Amino acid sequence: MKVVDELLKNPGAWLKIGAPPGVMVSSRVRLARNLEGVAFPGWAGEEESLRLWQDLRPILEALPGCVAPVTLEMEGLSRVDKEILIERHLISRDLAEKGRGSGLVFKADETAALMVNEEDHIRMQVMSPGLSLRGLWRTIDGIDTDLERQVRYAFSTRLGYLTACPTNVGTGMRASVMMHLPGLVLMNEINPIIKGVNKIGLAVRGLWGEGTDAAGNMFQISNQTTLGEKEETIVSRLEQIVLEIEEHEKHAKARLIQQKEISLRDHVGRACGILTHACLLNSKETLDMLSALRLGIELGLLREWSASMIDELFLLIQPGHLQKVEGKVIGAEKRDLARARLIRARLTGKGVERGRDG
């Protein structure tokens, strides 16, 4: 679809070109909302879902917080287009599985997106590079307030915003920060951190959310509980914890240089070698190698590339994006070939990014 093709011209909402390389990659806040008196999407029928989508669509498109809105209906989107939207964090895998009556309205710069008829009637999210949870909460609070002038939410004074899954009831809010933590992983200190974070009611997930592995040393830290605390309290605690983790990461990096400088340089150098010379690269290996490159940049060992360039590659080497660049649907093995070619071209400035015959 043309609209989806256009997305590839930009690096994605959580990337800031030229920003200093940091531990905090991006922040996100989402709210789950349902309309009063309408069955939740999983229980409603196609007719009701369709009616709700048609009613909501113009309202969402007119939101002041959603300038230059782009609207996509799940029905009729190709597999590759859906993959791209998932990889860019614009939709969830759940929404991609839905058909008629489910859709997405997002701000053209991809910083705000509203899914309709996912697990809840409305799932809205805002995204930005780096750490900016408080700002994001203010933004999404504003969008939510604009919306609630025009619709009536399912709400209980005792349980708050009522959601299809009881795990989201209350604020309906999930705030998360994506962190790049190679130092803690290489120093074998990540597990106690994850355990500690879990203990205080926060969740740790991989790059693409629930059920995904922490490939490329990317970890998503988010609140687990939604009932019994104010949004501001949840956001401040999360912020405080990720700042602490950032400190731990900095210390781990310092120790890495002090105690294991040679193996660190070897680790980064090998990643450079593989990424600039390999002909076949699978997704997992690539993410791990890119992480090593990013680490080299963060520590000033590598100067020829920027962290944001590496972050962009994190996105471009995903199956959906690769297939879009190639211009056709290709299997896993051909993707490995295309992935290696794309990375080589980007990192060395030589060669072509796109295969002529796959």
Next chain:
Amino acid sequence: MMCETCGKKMATVHWTEMVNDAVKKMHFCESCAAAKGLDVNNPAAFSDVMLGLGAQKEPAAKERDVACALCHMRISDFKKTSRLGCQACYDTFAEELKPLLEAMHKGNQHVGKVPAHQEAKGTAKAGLLPSLAVLRQKLEGAIAAEQYEEAAGLRDQIQQIVEKVPAVRPRQPKVKE
């Protein structure tokens, strides 16, 4: 890596669990994972299994299977999908939800944002849009007390609410295959 249950197929489902503060990792093939009740295509279901939400235990002899007056979801439907049918389900299944909510969250009272339309209504009118559970309870009480006039009024009130919400109709449960 091979599946640790059957030892025959490749393990593609990797399950991490916290057991007494220790991280326990398990690796299953897709069919053994399915046999254990882990829905591979629905990662959300993983957490449900951990919380016992999706667990299909033998129904206790006296387990109630009430249906939501608004959307007709039954507690057995909820146990299959781990998702509620509509807002009134929070009332209907309050008994079943209470322990779940306590285990999941930090409190049992919402203290966060309140929508403006709710604030306008005032706090006296607590809770769900049409608090059907409350009405039903009153109805039962009225019948028990043989106050038939009041009971008739309550019955009409319930009927009105259900009719007022045409978007919510009875529906067969949709269970993921």
